[in-house]
Amino acid sequence: MFGGKSCILRGGSVSLALVILIFLMLTLLVSEENPLRSSLFDVQLQFSASPPPSPPPSSSSSVCNYAKGKWVKDKKRPLYSGSECKQWLSSMWACRVMGRPDFSFEGYRWQPQGCNMPQFDRFTFLTRMQNKTIAFIGDSLGRQQFQSLMCMATGGEDSPEVQNVGWEYGLVKPKGALRPDGWAYRFPTTNTTILYYWSASLSDLVPMKNTDPPRLTAMHLDRPPAFMRKYLHRFDVLVLNTGHHWNRGKIEGNHWVMHVNGTQVQGEFLKDISHAKVFTIRSVAKWLDAQLPLHPRLRAFFRTISPRHFRNGDWNTGGNCNNTVPLSRGSEINGDDGSVDATVESAVNGTRIKILDITALSELRDEAHISGSKLKPRKPKKVKSNVTSTAPVINDCLHWCLPGVPDTWNELFIAQI
Numbered sequence: 001m002f003g004g005k006s007c008i009l010r011g012g013s014v015s016l017a018l019v020i021l022i023f024l025m026l027t028l029l030v031s032e033e034n035p036l037r038s039s040l041f042d043v044q045l046q047f048s049a050s051p052p053p054s055p056p057p058s059s060s061s062s063v064c065n066y067a068k069g070k071w072v073k074d075k076k077r078p079l080y081s082g083s084e085c086k087q088w089l090s091s092m093w094a095c096r097v098m099g100r101p102d103f104s105f106e107g108y109r110w111q112p113q114g115c116n117m118p119q120f121d122r123f124t125f126l127t128r129m130q131n132k133t134i135a136f137i138g139d140s141l142g143r144q145q146f147q148s149l150m151c152m153a154t155g156g157e158d159s160p161e162v163q164n165v166g167w168e169y170g171l172v173k174p175k176g177a178l179r180p181d182g183w184a185y186r187f188p189t190t191n192t193t194i195l196y197y198w199s200a201s202l203s204d205l206v207p208m209k210n211t212d213p214p215r216l217t218a219m220h221l222d223r224p225p226a227f228m229r230k231y232l233h234r235f236d237v238l239v240l241n242t243g244h245h246w247n248r249g250k251i252e253g254n255h256w257v258m259h260v261n262g263t264q265v266q267g268e269f270l271k272d273i274s275h276a277k278v279f280t281i282r283s284v285a286k287w288l289d290a291q292l293p294l295h296p297r298l299r300a301f302f303r304t305i306s307p308r309h310f311r312n313g314d315w316n317t318g319g320n321c322n323n324t325v326p327l328s329r330g331s332e333i334n335g336d337d338g339s340v341d342a343t344v345e346s347a348v349n350g351t352r353i354k355i356l357d358i359t360a361l362s363e364l365r366d367e368a369h370i371s372g373s374k375l376k377p378r379k380p381k382k383v384k385s386n387v388t389s390t391a392p393v394i395n396d397c398l399h400w401c402l403p404g405v406p407d408t409w410n411e412l413f414i415a416q417i
């Protein structure tokens with residue numbers, strides 16, 4: 001995992017290098033959403049670099065598909081300030097805090113083709129969500145969507161009245177842990193609860209007993225996370241996602257051992273990780289669909305995969321996403337073809353679960369990732385003056401700057417609730 005440090009430390013004295021390395025380790029290496037943890041074995045989706053071919057202009061199709069449409073410039077963007085929404089936004093995702101110099105990526109909204117999507121208004125949204133609980137369950141990209149929604153719902157303003165109700169869902173930081181498994185907040189004026197639970201694989205994780213090596217975790221591919229089974233009856237809206245943890249590096253790094261039918265998977269069938277991913281996504285969708293009739297008020301969404309934009313390999317092979325010009329990959333998605341994420345699309349096909357199809361529209365936004373934002377020292381006065389020029393550049397071409405693309409995912413999601 002540390003093999004890449006020589007690539008990211010450039011120049012500077014040995015002590016400076018140490019300070020930077022420690023800072024990095026503390027703030028990034030231990031965090032699961034860290035791109036540094038991505039392995040060379042990451043399964044990369046095979047996206048075509050160019051948008052799908054345009055069909056002849058369709059005769060005013062009346063059916064609205066939110067995944068089709070175009071990015072348009074909008075002076076009213078962003079919906080909140082990336083430097084002010086400190087209460088909810090992780091600083092590593094707040095590109096204005098991280099010292100990114102260009103912000104043109106903040107000034108766009110998605111205009112779905114043939115859909116009347118009302119302008120997002122936080123008061124209207126909260127009123128609509130009166131007495132309701134919105135739950136995000138998924139990986140760090142799900143956490144980005146959660147943080148985005150918190151910033152959207154508060155307008156990014158300090159909101160001391162919003163209550164931390166994590167304890168109601170067992171979301172408290174265990175002793176010695178870096179952070180809790182999730183967060184839950186309630187807006188008292190409308191009694192609206194928004195929560196996030198970290199489940200990178202959407203499978204049930206159960207520590208195994210007396211294993212060699214120790215601390216292995218059974219990953220039950222055919223069983224949804226215990227949290228989801230336990231609290232489903234309290235949710236009114238649920239948004240699931242998974243995808244980027246389905247690679248050998250992450251699975252081995254987390255000491256996950258795949259299980260199906262309660263026993264360790266032996267056969268070759270699930271040894272292929274992309275196969276295991278498809279199997280799990282189908283399992284969780286099937287389970288959730290069977291639950292929906294028992295929970296008539298629950299609306300369930302499965303969000304499609306968020307695209308990565310590493311060029312020339314991964315971060316540790318020098319890959320980056322250094323384009324800063326918006327929409328250089330085109331601005332429109334049209335045509336009658338389905339989602340780029342065929343796995344999620346087919347898993348929810350024929351179920352009551354709705355697809356939240358954000359893949360193709362996000363694919364056009366390679367300039368809106370964290371990219372090579374320079375890490376700003378936390379306490380600039382205590383650090384030598386040249387640190388900014390020698391600060392390591394982390395090329396995160398997976399996560400998005402906030403405000404940014406995940407705000408659009410939320411707008412599409414809110415329009416479809």
Ligand SMILES: *[C@@H]1O[C@H](CO)[C@@H](O)[C@H](O)[C@H]1NC(C)=O
Binds near residue numbers: 131132191
């Ligand atoms: C808040 O909403 C929950 C769930 O709908 C409901 O059970 C509870 O009574 C509400 N509380 C208040 C104070 O309105």
Ligand SMILES: *[C@@H]1O[C@H](CO)[C@@H](O)[C@H](O)[C@H]1NC(C)=O
Binds near residue numbers: 130131191
């Ligand atoms: C919210 O819940 C409270 C308490 O249960 C109830 O009095 C109120 O009518 C509910 N409001 C809506 C819009 O459901």
Ligand SMILES: *[C@@H]1O[C@H](CO)[C@@H](O)[C@H](O)[C@H]1NC(C)=O
Binds near residue numbers: 260261265
């Ligand atoms: C799990 O059990 C089901 C039903 O008995 C069976 O069809 C399936 O092949 C089993 N899967 C694995 C991977 O053992």
Ligand SMILES: *[C@@H]1O[C@H](CO)[C@@H](O)[C@H](O)[C@H]1NC(C)=O
Binds near residue numbers: 319322
């Ligand atoms: C962007 O990255 C590519 C590939 O690593 C590199 O050749 C190019 O010079 C970079 N451009 C800028 C503006 O940094």
Ligand SMILES: *[C@@H]1O[C@H](CO)[C@@H](O)[C@H](O)[C@H]1NC(C)=O
Binds near residue numbers: 350
């Ligand atoms: C959805 O299911 C129907 C019926 O089984 C099938 O005809 C259709 O091709 C499926 N669509 C997708 C996108 O998988």
Ligand SMILES: *[C@@H]1O[C@H](CO)[C@@H](O)[C@H](O)[C@H]1NC(C)=O
Binds near residue numbers: 384385386
């Ligand atoms: C800072 O950088 C400048 C220009 O590269 C150099 O002349 C100076 O010695 C550096 N200062 C320190 C403290 O490293």
